[in-house]
Amino acid sequence: MARDLAIDLGTANTLVYMKGRGIVLNEPSVIAVNRQTGEVLATGREAWQMIGRTPGYIVAVRPLRGGAITDFEITERMIRLLLQRVGVSRFTRPKVVICVPSAITEVERRAVTDAARRAGAADAQLIEQPMAAAIGADLPIDEPIGNMVIDIGGGTSESAVISLGGIVALEAVRVGSFDIDASIQAYVRREHGIAIGERTAEEVKVAIGSAAETEDESQAEVRGRDLMTGLPRTVVLTPEEVRVAIDDTLSSIIDSIKRCLAKAPPELAQDFLVRGMYLVGGGGLLRGLPQRIEKETNVPVRMSNMPLEAVVMGAGHCIEHYDALKTMFMGARR
Amino acid sequence: MTWVYVLIAVVLVVSVWLMRGRRVESGMTSYRKHIDALSSESRRGVREVNDRQRNGRRPNDTGK
Ligand SMILES: Nc1ncnc2c1ncn2[C@@H]1O[C@H](COP(=O)(O)OP(=O)(O)O)[C@@H](O)[C@H]1O
Ligand SMILES: [Mg+2]
Numbered sequence A: 001m002a003r004d005l006a007i008d009l010g011t012a013n014t015l016v017y018m019k020g021r022g023i024v025l026n027e028p029s030v031i032a033v034n035r036q037t038g039e040v041l042a043t044g045r046e047a048w049q050m051i052g053r054t055p056g057y058i059v060a061v062r063p064l065r066g067g068a069i070t071d072f073e074i075t076e077r078m079i080r081l082l083l084q085r086v087g088v089s090r091f092t093r094p095k096v097v098i099c100v101p102s103a104i105t106e107v108e109r110r111a112v113t114d115a116a117r118r119a120g121a122a123d124a125q126l127i128e129q130p131m132a133a134a135i136g137a138d139l140p141i142d143e144p145i146g147n148m149v150i151d152i153g154g155g156t157s158e159s160a161v162i163s164l165g166g167i168v169a170l171e172a173v174r175v176g177s178f179d180i181d182a183s184i185q186a187y188v189r190r191e192h193g194i195a196i197g198e199r200t201a202e203e204v205k206v207a208i209g210s211a212a213e214t215e216d217e218s219q220a221e222v223r224g225r226d227l228m229t230g231l232p233r234t235v236v237l238t239p240e241e242v243r244v245a246i247d248d249t250l251s252s253i254i255d256s257i258k259r260c261l262a263k264a265p266p267e268l269a270q271d272f273l274v275r276g277m278y279l280v281g282g283g284g285l286l287r288g289l290p291q292r293i294e295k296e297t298n299v300p301v302r303m304s305n306m307p308l309e310a311v312v313m314g315a316g317h318c319i320e321h322y323d324a325l326k327t328m329f330m331g332a333r334r
Numbered sequence B: 001m002t003w004v005y006v007l008i009a010v011v012l013v014v015s016v017w018l019m020r021g022r023r024v025e026s027g028m029t030s031y032r033k034h035i036d037a038l039s040s041e042s043r044r045g046v047r048e049v050n051d052r053q054r055n056g057r058r059p060n061d062t063g064k
Helices: A044-050 A072-085 A106-118 A129-136 A177-192 A198-208 A239-263 A266-275 A289-297 A310-320 A322-328 B002-037 B040-055
Strands: A005-009 A013-018 A022-028 A031-034 A040-043 A058-061 A095-100 A123-128 A147-152 A157-163 A166-173 A220-226 A232-237 A277-280 A301-303
Touching: A005 A072, A005 A310, A013 A310, A022 A044, A022 A310, A022 B040, A031 A044, A031 A072, A040 A044, A040 A072, A044 A058, A072 A106, A095 A106, A095 A129, A095 A310, A106 A123, A123 A129, A123 A322, A129 A147, A129 A157, A129 A166, A129 A277, A129 A310, A147 A239, A147 A266, A157 A239, A166 A239, A177 A198, A177 A232, A177 A239, A198 A220, A198 A239, A232 A239, A239 A289, A277 A289, A289 A301, A310 A322, A310 B040, A322 B002
Parallel strands: A005 A095, A095 A123, A147 A277, A277 A301
Antiparallel strands: A005 A013, A013 A022, A031 A040, A031 A058, A147 A157, A157 A166, A220 A232
């Protein structure tokens, strides 16, 4: 018997919720391909470990990295493998609800649903990511109240105002936590003359990254390749340096939050002052970020209790109540 | 033979009328259903399902 599925196809992480079962898969959205034969060599965590460490004939990529689908074929294969791994085949034919970044185009959406159908889904529907996030974060979106949710993922940041079961205002930018990693990489290259990898930059961000001064200001040793000599070298980074490095990226994320606030109708805007905005997504875990957003917008920020799972839990709710929530699927509207 | 046409016409008119009635009603009921399905009581279910799975099976196991 087929069990219906909800998928959070994130730029950084993919999660799958199975109807009646809960979250059955949670892994990086990475696929490793043999460049010469075109074969898929690994997906998920295994492929993630290959990033930046592959011999020339292998590429390990995040197909949704920038919140857009750059390679349709690879994305399709990733979706098919994903569905196969959770037991979908032409014989089981489950219904599938998929959350994608709201920034993706009509053509990209079609590519995602087609891939799911070709992999054996009887029906594949998309829902807007901030909507799923708000459901998963347990906001009272069924009421006539302004609910604001901010989802900072790897490649995208999306803010939305939701009231009476629908999106009132939405603002999505293709800037996210990957860009914070990239600014750390660029800073270390510029100021210390060493090249570091994407994964090392992410480790620095998680270890000592912050959006505002924190109590624990411990430093981190970073290893990379000296740009002049080409030899491995270690430098010490302070949290203050990292703050300088990532400031511009954080500002563009916060600016998009402000634009979303500005789009909200006044009746709902006043609710934010009392109820605050809810932060979800891995990017929101950066130390001091809630405080920084609060300071710049004058609106209280609350951290959702399951920031990394909120979207898939919301999508899971939609698969549990498929018929009642059909109207929410993208493309259901004309 | 005309009565056949009359009958078809009547059936058509009645069904169109019924469908319109249903559509008006379905707008309200489906909206109610949609809103009810988003209420926090109804959402508790998903979390319970997930908690049960978390306490029982390990993640990444598809339960097959
Ligand atoms: N503790 C942390 N501090 C800062 N960034 C974090 C932390 N944990 C995860 N992240 C970042 O969050 C991003 C992944 O968030 P996620 O919500 O899963 O993204 P997406 O929904 O786009 O797949 C990654 O870029 C990761 O580096
Ligand atoms: Mg996400």
